[in-house]
Structures are given as structure tokens and as C-alpha cells.
Amino acid sequence: MADNYVPTYDVNDYKEITEGRATILFPKKNEVFYNPVQEFNRDMSVAAIKTWRDITMEAKTERYDKSTNPTKVAPPTTFTILEALAASGLRSVRYAKEIEGIDHIVTNDLLEDAVESIRRNVHFNGISQNLVRANQGDAISVMYGYRDKERFDVVDLDPYGTAAPFVDGAIHAVKKGGLICVTCTDLGVLASNNHPETCFAKYGGSPLKAAFSHELALRLVIHSLQQAANRQKRYIEPLLSCSIDFYVRIFVRVHDKPLLTKTVASQTGVVYHCKHCGSFAGQRFGSIQEGKNNNHRYHIPDAPVVDQRCSNCGSKQQIGGPCWLGPLHSKEFVQRMYDSVATADNSIYGTHPRMKGMLKVILEELNDVPFHYELSEISSAVRSPCPPLVRFNAALLNAGYRVSGSHTCQGSIKTDAPSHVVWDIMRTLVKETGRSVKIVEGSPADVLLSKDVQTDVSFALHKDANPESRRIKLVRYQINPEKYWGPKARHTEAPKAKKPKIE
Numbered sequence: 001m002a003d004n005y006v007p008t009y010d011v012n013d014y015k016e017i018t019e020g021r022a023t024i025l026f027p028k029k030n031e032v033f034y035n036p037v038q039e040f041n042r043d044m045s046v047a048a049i050k051t052w053r054d055i056t057m058e059a060k061t062e063r064y065d066k067s068t069n070p071t072k073v074a075p076p077t078t079f080t081i082l083e084a085l086a087a088s089g090l091r092s093v094r095y096a097k098e099i100e101g102i103d104h105i106v107t108n109d110l111l112e113d114a115v116e117s118i119r120r121n122v123h124f125n126g127i128s129q130n131l132v133r134a135n136q137g138d139a140i141s142v143m144y145g146y147r148d149k150e151r152f153d154v155v156d157l158d159p160y161g162t163a164a165p166f167v168d169g170a171i172h173a174v175k176k177g178g179l180i181c182v183t184c185t186d187l188g189v190l191a192s193n194n195h196p197e198t199c200f201a202k203y204g205g206s207p208l209k210a211a212f213s214h215e216l217a218l219r220l221v222i223h224s225l226q227q228a229a230n231r232q233k234r235y236i237e238p239l240l241s242c243s244i245d246f247y248v249r250i251f252v253r254v255h256d257k258p259l260l261t262k263t264v265a266s267q268t269g270v271v272y273h274c275k276h277c278g279s280f281a282g283q284r285f286g287s288i289q290e291g292k293n294n295n296h297r298y299h300i301p302d303a304p305v306v307d308q309r310c311s312n313c314g315s316k317q318q319i320g321g322p323c324w325l326g327p328l329h330s331k332e333f334v335q336r337m338y339d340s341v342a343t344a345d346n347s348i349y350g351t352h353p354r355m356k357g358m359l360k361v362i363l364e365e366l367n368d369v370p371f372h373y374e375l376s377e378i379s380s381a382v383r384s385p386c387p388p389l390v391r392f393n394a395a396l397l398n399a400g401y402r403v404s405g406s407h408t409c410q411g412s413i414k415t416d417a418p419s420h421v422v423w424d425i426m427r428t429l430v431k432e433t434g435r436s437v438k439i440v441e442g443s444p445a446d447v448l449l450s451k452d453v454q455t456d457v458s459f460a461l462h463k464d465a466n467p468e469s470r471r472i473k474l475v476r477y478q479i480n481p482e483k484y485w486g487p488k489a490r491h492t493e494a495p496k497a498k499k500p501k502i503e
Helices: 036-066 090-098 112-124 139-145 164-173 196-203 213-230 331-343 352-364 375-381 389-398 419-433 444-450
Strands: 014-019 022-027 079-083 102-109 132-136 152-157 174-184 235-244 247-255 268-274 280-284 287-290 296-299 317-324 403-406 409-415
Touching: 014 036, 014 090, 022 090, 022 112, 036 079, 036 090, 036 152, 036 174, 036 235, 036 247, 036 331, 036 352, 079 090, 090 102, 090 112, 090 132, 102 112, 102 139, 112 132, 139 164, 152 164, 164 174, 164 213, 174 213, 196 213, 213 235, 213 247, 213 268, 213 317, 235 331, 235 352, 331 352, 352 403, 375 409, 375 419, 375 444, 389 403, 389 409, 389 419, 419 444
Parallel strands: 079 102, 079 152, 102 132, 152 174
Antiparallel strands: 014 022, 174 247, 235 247, 268 280, 268 317, 287 296, 403 409
């Protein structure tokens, strides 16, 4: 239960900031970390938790109705949330005011002035201290402290930088079937080749500088979550994985099903990436053979799937990962969330247009195809003008393959077509436009264009070449929201006034 502490404050010392249905008092001296660009993060989190709540409550009610046990107990109609790294408390205040069915939220921060800010904002918004319970403590210790207590239905991790130190604690603190929401803002580590050693230490895999760097960042974080869960005989199911601005935001459901952990090897692996032309190939660490009576046999696959040099241009290849190669999203979950957001009043979410756009693009993504090309990159590899994306998509569809974009990258091509088919289409396009005189004989571009076209390439208009999200002009890829919009400075506790010396 919450204490009866009532904070004292003068509203004139603060600037009021309204987001969603919450209004927080933000110190004019920048006492506690706040970044307005992360409103999209918080809007998506509110919608995701609502969707998880609806799906979870429906499933529990259905199981209860079907049960014939005379001693069955009705499922709970409320749920609990832990915000482990709360800062100002804005996120918890929004959850309390915008999400129905919450029993209570434990809103934790390590710093005393942050906890005071949480209490102040809870009081200012007229929220019961029993609903939003401010707590001061180390996030890791707090989460581990709930292993042997009543765990939380939802655990939210939104740190400055990496969430890696908090992942194990979150796995221990969440209930069976619960939701973990994770933010990582260290894309300088996750989505570049600047610090591969740091990325491996934090996430257990190496990044790549590639067209799909941001998708690989998502897969590296999911891999680290999955490994942490598997050590506890738990399995995480990615519900929604978003690459947003300077960070990633991932929502996963936690299952207590040790049998599912056996499938992880077949959904984990490395990716080989050509440094010149951008071709790639995934290598999974396991395979599953279905047997009789629903029994499965698990195998170690043959390797490698590629040669040391790229089969398309002859350049050297790099290895990224290990990483998650399974689905990034649950399409059922994303569809429910999109329907909820699309029918919501625009006043509920401040970033409503962008939410609709991103969720729609995610719904259109090929969920069973890891990684993607970028049209401008593969055009540059052969020194060719970049063709219209719709035309390139049509060629892939006409050749009998599937294609979509990716929400992680504008101009992306996610397809199940082999890489040689992609390059056959580029060779056909170059024959139309003419080969660049700047291409040197024996160069990777020359090797790419010297090969014969083996695919029957047709650029005839295809009805699925232009995705619906583009036709109806949704906000698919956000422009910079404001000047200097990236991560803000890390918050540190305000220095305390020195006590006067007593002579």
C-alpha cells in the first residue's frame, strides 16, 4: 500500500506540460529528464498495453467459461504495472489516466528528486497514491525483489541508453503471459559498426553497417531478451517491434512454456552481408523436423550457406549477430492495435497520424522474411539511377515472389526472392538506362553487370506493387520532429545545498 505523504510545491516554480490526458509539472531548472519527442513512444505504449489487456482478458474469460471444474475461480479483471525507471513519472500518470483496469502501478526511480517529482505529478493530476505508488530504489533490486512476491502483469523499461542491465530482472518480475515493454536508445552501438565489441558485450551479438542496420538492432535486442528468458525456462513472443527515430521500442509477451525454448535455435542465427552490393543471407543455428504424433526432432544445420566472397559481386562479406531471425511482430496483435488506434479520437493520441502510419506499414511487412535491401543502395552499387520503387516491386511480384517495405527504412525492399533475382532486375534496368562510363573493368559493379540475366523480368503494372499505406497517404516515415530532436542529456540528481558550518 502507498504511504500518505502529501508533497508541497508552488506551481509557479514549474512549467506545465500536457501530454495525452496528463499534465506534469516540469521543473524550470530541468530537475528531471524529459524529452517531448518521446511522446510517440508513450502513445504507442498506451495503445499496446490496452491491446495486450484486451487480448489477455478475453483469453482468460474464454478459458474460465470453457472450464467444467466446479471449484474454478473467476479471472481477475485488473492488472498491475511496474515502471522501473520512471524519472518524472509522466508515463505512469498517463497509464493511470488513459488505461482502464489497472489495479496499481509501482513507479520507481533511483534518485530522490525524481521520486519527489513522481509524487508531485501524481498529486497534481488528482491520482490516488494507491493507484500510482512512488518508490525509490535500484531498478534491478526492485525487480528481483518481486521474484518471490506477486509479480507484475506489465514491466516497462525505458532507460537512458541500453536496457541490457535490466533485462534479467524484468524476466523475473513479470507474470506468466505478462508484457515486457523495452526501450533502447543506444543505436550508435546497435545500428552501426562503431562499437561492435560493446554491442556484443551488451546484447550478445555484433551489429553491421548495412541498409538493414535498424532491423538488425531490433533483432539483437530481441535475441538478448530471448536468451534471458530461456535461462529461466521462459519464452518471449515478440508482439510489436518498432524502430523509431533514435531508439527501438519492443513489446514482448512472456510464456512459461519450456517446450517453446527448444524452437529458439531454429529462430536464431547470423547474417552474412556483402560490404559492396548489400546482398545478404541468413544462417540459422538449428532446424526442426516434424515427426509422427506431433513429435519433433531438432537438428544442427549444415554450414556455411555462403562462400567467403559474395556470389553476386565477388566482394568480401561480414557477419552480423547472433540475432533473432523469427517474426518481429504478432500480426494478430498489430491488427488489433491498429484497429483500436484507427477508430480512436484524434485527441486521445498526440501522434495519432504517425501511429496509424507505422502500424499500417508493419502490418504490410513480410513477417517471415528477415532483413531487406534499400533501393538507392543497390542502384548505387551498379552506378545506376534509382528507379521508382513501385516499378521494382512489380518486377519481383511478376516473377512470382512476395515483396513489401519495412518500417525501419524508407525505400526498403523486403522480399523472399533470392539475391540473384534482385540483381537480374537491376541488370535489366541498367540495360534500359545504359551502363555508366565510370564503371571500371573488374570492379564489383562490373562483375554484377557482366552476368547474364536468368530471370524473366517484367515491369508490367501489378496491383500489389504500391502498398495501401502509400496509396492512402499515411504518415509512413516521420521527418525530423523538431530542431535538435535526438536524445537529451542524461539526468543527474540536483546537488543538495551545503549545510552552513557551525563555528
